[in-house]
Amino acid sequence: MALQIKKDEPEIPTASMADIAFLLIVFFMLTTVFSANKGIEHVLPSNDQDQDPEKQEAIYIRVFVDNQFSMDGKSYSIEQASEVHDYVMTKVQQNAQKPVIIHTNPEASYGDMVAIFDQIKLVETEIKRPVALTIPSKDEAEMYDLYGVE
């Protein structure tokens, strides 16, 4: 009489695999924040090398309180921000080193200043070269207020 030995096939239990996987999915779904993680770059000048832009030469943009800004003495409202792009573009094509100063009133809104900044960055992307952009420090801004630029 032949004895039959049943062979046990070795197996890794995979039944719980899907459960584990779904647990991980739930964890990542809950912790995911599709955050706004993009922005516009600006390089701050270092303190020791004090390179003042030639103020007479610069394109001088002032941002005012009531959604107004002026560019080389002409006033615009912030809706006309694309004027900055056109103006800076023509100037930069004539002189690649043309400095640009954005002088913002302390009470003006940050969004307005960024709107102007955005336009200048657009020029940079189009000409594929950085524009000599200056955001004056508080001391410099006070100097401009006291002595004027133009």
Added chain:
Amino acid sequence: MKIRKTKSLDANIPTASMADIAFLLIVFFMISTVFSVDKTNVQLPATHKENRKEVVKGSAFVVVQKDGSLKVSDGEEDSKLINMQDLGILASSWMAKNKNLPVVIKADDGVRYKYIHDVLDKLRNAGVKNLKFLTEQSRDNG
């Protein structure tokens, strides 16, 4: 003669690929997850798509809320409220650890510029170079 009984078909849902699907989803969420250090809700200013550059992972964050209050994070810990006066010292300590640490300014669209100006001055004095103004994409022209 015997007539064979018709075999009844076993109805079942194939679950073999379930794990594969699940892992695919895991991979997707793992890649897209950003463990952001700051969850403050601010209305960001809008800028053009071309100008928006990806924020470097591990950047320090300076958050300016609508009322001008400050929250900062060194890029590792969650952001916490601080005073404007302390920002200078804090930024200097970041720079001492890593002098090329990028700093992200996340400020509300409508905040008065004087707060930003203060922040910029403090960061500049601390020796910060790489700066990013966090924005969202403008809706009108791309």
